[in-house]
Amino acid sequence: MLAWELWAAFFGYTIPMVISPGPGNTLLATAGGRFGIRGSVPFWLGFEAANLVLCLVYGLGLGRVLHDYPAFEQALKWIGVLYLLYLAKGFLMPSAKGAATERDTSRLGFSAGFLCVIVNPKIHSMIVVMFAQFLKPGAGMATQVALLTAAFLVVCVACHFPWIWGGKVVLQRFRSPRALLVQGWIFGACMLAVAAYVALT
DSSP: OOOHHHHHHHHHHHHHHHHSOSHHHHHHHHHHHHHHHHHHHHHHHHHHHHHHHHHHHIIIIITHHHHHOHHHHHHHHHHHHHHHHHHHHHHHHHHHHTSOOHHHHTTTSHHHHHHHHHTOHHHHHHHHHHHHHHOOTTSOHHHHHHHHHHHHHHHHHHHHHHHHHHHHHHHTTOOSHHHHHHHHHHHHHHHHHHHHHHHHO
């Protein structure tokens, strides 16, 4: 078992990292505003499933990939930028027509949430650092990885829900055709801003 001091440090690290504004939380708020809480669940599940996969991969010893191959992190960064531009186009195109289409509402499903995390190098780095700091040599590695992964997922669910809920509360009050048009442009602009942020950092 991990000592309570280590758990206090773990939550002190993970909660601020997960709940703070960033590309992932911007996308979750956008999903909540566009599709509501229920409509955002597939995207959210994909998001957390990718966090689970990354925790298992890096927790079980493959985190050195980012350290040993910096080009891998750069490739992830640019794939992520392209994907964010693709999402921006999905929001802007229906807006240009004046309303969201059924095809548009399917774009933020499970696979979109999964990809958003997988191509975000900052999430990779956060998870690598988490395991580097909190895995203790000499203790059972598999047990530690399982405990830290479970705790991290609890933090993710607890910290991501307010972003989805906030997006729904703030943005779903405005459902007129004009409001939907404006929302589409705002969401598209958010995706472009996030893509620019990822590209420049």
